[in-house]
Amino acid sequence: MAKPLLIYLDGNLVPETEAKISVFDHGLLYGDGVFEGIRFYNGRVFRLTEHLNRLYESSKSILLNVPLTFEEMEKATLDTIAANGLRDGYIRLVITRGVGPLGLNPYQCPKASVFVIASSISLYPQEKYDCGLTMVTCATRRPTVAALSPQVKSLNYLNNVMAKIEAIQGGGEEGVMLNEQGYVAECTGDNLFLVKRGEVFTPPISAGGLDGITRRAAMDLLTEMGVRIHEVNMTRHDIFTADECFLTGTAAEVIAAVALDRRLIGDGKPGPLTQKLVAKFKALVNSTGTPVTYPV
Template structure:
């Protein structure tokens, strides 16, 4: 495997960063997770734009132009001969002192990893996930906007630990007011009476790129989509529930906190959107040329 680090493609065994890098010391940096389908990078421009937005939000100066980052991403995928897989694009603050001061970091570092991924076994896409509500809350936007894809994911990691310890693969996260924000790495949708609902980004949900794609596909298919403040009650009493995310794609949820959702099987609208999403990603995106 070849990994891109600061202008060079190096073997995986040679991919190293400084122990003084603030991304390692403080989680000071940003990232994007991007998918490769059928030799194309899905929504590359949207991911690069979101990376830029995250950088601006935390006063991180990107060391390359957006065009250069995009080309480096394509080159990394091509160097690994991938037609289907996952890209982790990381920008760290760079090496600096042991203190918090980010202005002592001379230059940010860009790291691009391209590999295969399987977040959930295929059986869960067919039969659905059972999930729980975790005690760990989504951080308040007053501390850091949920739209920033920060390297500090410890909050999400702790929520994932709760899920695994409870015998599930995913957990629902609430905000400080008790409204649904998102899951540990995925956006949440429910269907009731043919209408599709998803938590508003002002409730703490990431404005996910897969989220946006599904909302667009749903509207094009004739469904009404509403962004709302959502409680667990709306999920307990929904006809259908599903999650979306770059790594997860679109996956059904059939129970929350031991309450069966709908029929207890993936719903008709969920299955329709899964099929439409898979058809879209198979033929869309930036060509890699491998």
């Protein structure tokens, strides 16, 4: 029987069966809160500082007072990994608005709540990393940037969930989400890249996608490889006619996409540039990051 995970919850490490929040927490009632998903490899947390910076920026954007300093949040994250004895895995770091009376008013919640989960994750089976994902265009659009900045990783992911349902019901593993102008914004949980004639193209952040940390890591690696990258508005036609397509995300890492709406992308197999990038990304994440100090 697997040993129960220890969860960081408001200053304490507690068994997962005891890690509970109130039904009056506004994070549960209204999706009022923010989160980060973070990976760790070989006892090192990949780009932890960048993830925490984004977490605090998301919090500031929605006027959510974080009860921990940056250094305390970093320690809570590292201590949770160490307490569970994990070397490789995934962190879900969540800040909710906290407990308050019924009603939207966030100022009636006296203190935010913080919890950290360190566990394993397998977003797609290995077969999909070997052969590539099939994608479906979703009717559900990304919310307009005038409604909520896509750079805020809020607890309300219903838009993405509904798009994911469409993708699965349409026979795909991932869904391409468009903005209100019909341009590609991102996938339900990943950023999207195309390869054409040896150059790489990706939607600009202004199209409505998240400025992903894995996205930036991939762009850095491509630049080191001497590959030109263009941030441009793109339509489904651009995906249909690309030589290669790959997706990036913390949970998904870097993975090829080989079909959209029953049209093969390129020859319908992971392309050479994608495969080269995957190898370089694996080398990067397994050799860099903030080290975890484990108990002797």
